[in-house]
């Protein structure tokens with residue numbers, strides 16, 4: 117409706133323009149100027165071209181009245197702006213003064229967080245004109261022969277060794293054999309360089325290993341993820357002294373040392389930089405000798421691997437009241453490695469994280485004295501702890517949780533597709549009911565998105581990126597998507613998912629979801645504060661330049677740079693206004709993208725949303741300034757738009773990386789439609805909640821001139837996607853790559869796949885039994901085994917067919933059955949009998 121009204125209004129305005137201000141020539145002139153802005157020409161080139169166009173326009177069909185005055189005034193302003201000394205005096209300097217007053221103060225820790233990592237595809241999305249050629253040119257991630265052999269060998273073997281119910285219910289821990297295997301086969305050394313005895317895997321291989329392990333056991337995957345993520349090994353490799361590296365890294369690689377990293381405490385959770393744990397530089401006795409060192413007091417909690425750790429990576433605030441190091445007294449956040457046996461360290465008790473009993477617990481230290489060379493990197497790295505942590509987080513956050521969550525979701529969709537095909541209700545596989553079909557389609561589309569995000573971003577890391585904003589996007593969105601998939605899988609399985617026991621392959625993954633949501637930056641905070649907050653400064657082509665220039669103590673240089681950034685920024689905003697309007701009106705149909713056909717349309721839609729997003733961001737920052745940071749819901753919505761575009765780009769790139777298999781197209785289309793619909797809805801939500809209603813209204817004209825025209829995936833597409841999961845298919849295999857599916861006792865996923873394959877073969881027999889036996893009334897039994905017997909006796913089925921059906925039914929029931937327990941088997945203490 118709104119679209120029709122706007123189209124009519126534009127047509128009326130055009131007709132009016134034709135009659136009132138010089139006809140077709142005027143329209144051509146306006147179109148040419150819009151085209152120049154759309155193409156984002158530099159100011160000088162734009163001004164020159166505008167001058168030529170205006171002269172030509174005047175020659176052909178002279179503009180008249182106010183319109184004429186306006187155009188010549190505009191030309192005068194443009195020439196004024198191209199004269200840099202004049203514009204610096206009249207515009208840049210006064211503007212910069214006001215800008216400095218509005219600029220919120222930035223602490224050192226905030227600055228370090230903002231400057232950590234690199235800007236990658238996120239920067240393109242902020243530009244309003246993403247260069248897809250650049251994304252597509254990046255090499256597809258590949259496993260080396262050794263990495264592939266590790267996945268096929270030790271990983272497969274490890275998955276076979278796991279009995280997850282034993283781990284989660286009976287033992288509350290991994291078995292000693294599994295611990296030994298993990299330590300001695302390099303599972304804790306994937307990121308350690310070969311020269312120290314580690315595996316030195318690529319980010320992609322590291323991610324694939326975690327994906328596989330997590331398809332088998334959440335406890336196992338969490339245990340392996342932590343030593344390979346932000347912690348002692350990672351910090352030592354980047355910042356450690358040679359002595360520290362030579363001592364610790366080989367021991368960590370061989371599993372002789374078990375590391376943990378302790379940042380969080382009871383008083384410092386999300387706001388970890390405010391940690392109250394202290395270290396004071398002083399002299400003390402270490403190994404019998406008077407030594408310059410640090411006296412530590414700390415209370416930490418939630419620390420993964422702490423109960424069994426032999427070396428603790430510790431974050432604390434370092435003070436030097438006697439200035440023994442010669443610098444300031446408040447040195448800042450620092451990181452040290454503390455051996456477990458150091459006097460004063462209390463460690464060993466366990467937390468109980470949601471029935472997923474990976475080792476996790478509190479650590480405390482009172483009057484713990486360690487020598488100065490316990491500081492990671494030695495005394496020269498004192499006070500650099502926060503920078504070290506945020507720098508390394510941009511890589512770790514792209515790998516550990518996204519891979520673990522993707523592995524669990526792959527397993528969930530693998531199992532749910534098969535279960536929904538073989539579980540019958542109302543005489544029909546439940547997966548063939550539209551309601552269930554829609555849920556399976558959602559699971560597949562979302563899991564494809566997760567897999568694409570994890571693998572393409574890991575590939576970027578292997579290409580040298582340290583993508584900090586994408587790391588926050590992946591942390592938040594992949595774990596939230598994992599939560600949706602886990603919920604959906606439980607719904608599809610009904611009671612089967614709820615009753616715990618060795619036959620339950622879903623519930624521990626479901627229980628583990630809040631752990632992934634909470635760790636490495638709790639999700640609400642990450643969405644509300646980090647994704648857009650960091651992206652707006654870091655990825656925007658001008659904001660950080662303007663901020664740095666305004667704060668430059670060399671004022672002359674600052675004004676020069678600020679001037680360049682400011683006018684670049686103004687041109688950028690004007691161009692994005694035009695791009696947003698044109699692409700929204702045309703649905704980006706004529707936007708040039710490197711891929712053709714139906715898939716090419718998604719590239720065009722990303723380009724359109726990117727322009728609208730970039731424009732909205734600029735208007736929001738200009739009108740709300742620092743207040744935007746406090747309006748968390750607005751920031752969060754902009755972060756969602758950015759993330760949706762990022763994830764859709766990852767889906768498209770993943771599809772290319774996999775060689776554009778035609779059969780995957782429905783899943784790719786479902787994922788892109790779903791994501792871009794989210795982008796539209798969040799942009800719409802942003803405008804609805806924008807405090808200045810006039811500006812919101814004007815923005816809406818440029819962003820949604822035809823209303824909300826983008827639609828979520830339709831039922832037909834959902835049905836096509838679900839069909840690919842409800843039967844063996846190449847798409848299902850690709851999507852569920854790395855799921856541990858060996859057919860063996862104790863692996864329900866192997867059995868599920870086997871039964872899914874059989875279901876194809878027995879379908880004609882089931883049909884014969886139903887149509888010729890049950891429907892005709894010749895077969896009267898109520899349950900399948902008796903129906904098979906009757907049908908065989910009547911000659912409707914041969915003996916061989918009856919046997920095939922019986923065996924199939926036995927396997928299905930093996931899957932459908934759940935566990936039960938003697939009353940005294942549950943609970944750690946025997947409850948008094950109710951009698």
Ligand SMILES: Cc1cc2nc3c(=O)[nH]c(=O)nc-3n(C[C@H](O)[C@H](O)[C@H](O)COP(=O)(O)OP(=O)(O)OC[C@H]3O[C@@H](n4cnc5c(N)ncnc54)[C@H](O)[C@@H]3O)c2cc1C
Nearest residue numbers: 377378379380385386418419420469635636638640641644
């Ligand atoms: C199982 C487990 C393992 C862990 N492993 C480790 C480890 O090995 N090492 C380590 O150092 N730490 C570890 N952690 C700690 C983890 O990183 C913290 O739990 C996390 O940082 C959140 O802190 P918190 O739990 O105190 O929540 P809080 O900080 O109390 O937050 C509570 C809620 O408020 C929200 N919130 C807070 N501030 C804002 C804001 N400004 N805007 C919007 N929302 C906000 C959060 O998103 C969250 O939803 C682990 C935690 C768990 C549960």
